[in-house]
Amino acid sequence: MSGSDQKKIAIVHFNLGGPDNLDAVQPFLFNLFKDPAIIQLPNPLRWLVAKLISTRRAPFTQEIYSHIGNKSPLLEETQAQCDALDALLNKDQKAAEYKSFIAMRYWHPFSYEAVEAVKAWGADEIILLPLYPQFSTTTTDSSIKDWHKEAKKAGLSLPTRTVGCYPASKNFIASHVEKALPFMKQALEKGKTRLLLSAHGLPQKVVDAGDPYEWQVKLGADNIVAGLKDKLGQDFDWTVCFQSKVGPLKWLEPSTEHELERAGQDNVNVVLIPIAFVSEHSETLVELDIEYKELADEAGVPHYGRVPTLTTDGRFIQSLVDEISKTNEGWKSEAPCPQNFGKCYCRANGLV
Numbered sequence: 001m002s003g004s005d006q007k008k009i010a011i012v013h014f015n016l017g018g019p020d021n022l023d024a025v026q027p028f029l030f031n032l033f034k035d036p037a038i039i040q041l042p043n044p045l046r047w048l049v050a051k052l053i054s055t056r057r058a059p060f061t062q063e064i065y066s067h068i069g070n071k072s073p074l075l076e077e078t079q080a081q082c083d084a085l086d087a088l089l090n091k092d093q094k095a096a097e098y099k100s101f102i103a104m105r106y107w108h109p110f111s112y113e114a115v116e117a118v119k120a121w122g123a124d125e126i127i128l129l130p131l132y133p134q135f136s137t138t139t140t141d142s143s144i145k146d147w148h149k150e151a152k153k154a155g156l157s158l159p160t161r162t163v164g165c166y167p168a169s170k171n172f173i174a175s176h177v178e179k180a181l182p183f184m185k186q187a188l189e190k191g192k193t194r195l196l197l198s199a200h201g202l203p204q205k206v207v208d209a210g211d212p213y214e215w216q217v218k219l220g221a222d223n224i225v226a227g228l229k230d231k232l233g234q235d236f237d238w239t240v241c242f243q244s245k246v247g248p249l250k251w252l253e254p255s256t257e258h259e260l261e262r263a264g265q266d267n268v269n270v271v272l273i274p275i276a277f278v279s280e281h282s283e284t285l286v287e288l289d290i291e292y293k294e295l296a297d298e299a300g301v302p303h304y305g306r307v308p309t310l311t312t313d314g315r316f317i318q319s320l321v322d323e324i325s326k327t328n329e330g331w332k333s334e335a336p337c338p339q340n341f342g343k344c345y346c347r348a349n350g351l352v
Helices: 022-033 045-066 074-089 111-121 140-154 170-190 204-208 213-232 256-266 287-299 314-329
Strands: 007-015 096-104 125-130 160-162 193-200 237-243 269-274 304-306
Touching (some): 007 074, 007 140, 022 045, 074 096, 074 314, 096 111, 096 140, 111 140, 125 140, 170 193, 170 213, 170 304, 170 314, 193 213, 193 256, 204 213, 213 237, 237 287, 256 269
Parallel strands (some): 125 160, 193 237, 193 269, 269 304
């Protein structure tokens, strides 16, 4: 326990990370593709594949970042979320002091940097908080494993609690509904509208191996749609789709590109919610706002509206507080995955 009466609780936010300048693009990509959760090959083959892919993709990816200031805004976005969370957690708080730290997976600040910062602060306890609402072995699980590896290496041994996922958290859903509502109203006034709930894709083989990500995305989508229909007082067409495919493997379908083309064929307006991203970054600001907007125009979509990510919306930050509070009783998902998802965080850790 720290010297004061207050317990010091560190909240470690997990996120992907992003290059902070154009020279960082290639090493960022290399770190991404050398992760065994992403490229499931033994070393040194995985290292060689990661080197090849990152070298080939670097010029294309640098072009993407050139549209948004030659860097990713993800760190600043995440820091703003940390500040908002700390303000809410420490409001009228006497028993404990909370402080947020950032552990990015593929670029600074890495887990080892966050470990050192937590040690320097003198934390008494740690709560691991993924900014990935839906659990996947490729995101949350990879970050958890990396954190524990670096903490052990640095001799950081403290009571640690973990938030596994929150795809259907009440305030997470409410935040999405309120963000999307004005976009849906605007589009529906123009005519028939289809809502696309777009998530980052995964190779189909990852899901087939028991990863619950797709199921959790669809669970959240069902809840968001129900909330919107209730607020709007009317029915509308909608579908879940997946973006950002890389490589030759079969990925989750339908693709967002396919759904935009289908919307053009059907002559319906599109409202798109980035359901798996809680911060703006290249896959929202470039892929959704520029590339997919152009595709929608070319496909003949009459109207294309992209709902912003949740960022520091009060209901989203409250959903994080809700999940943190649940760790006091031993965190469990409010909607555990079906038994066939063996990679589910709850099932893997005996929480169901």
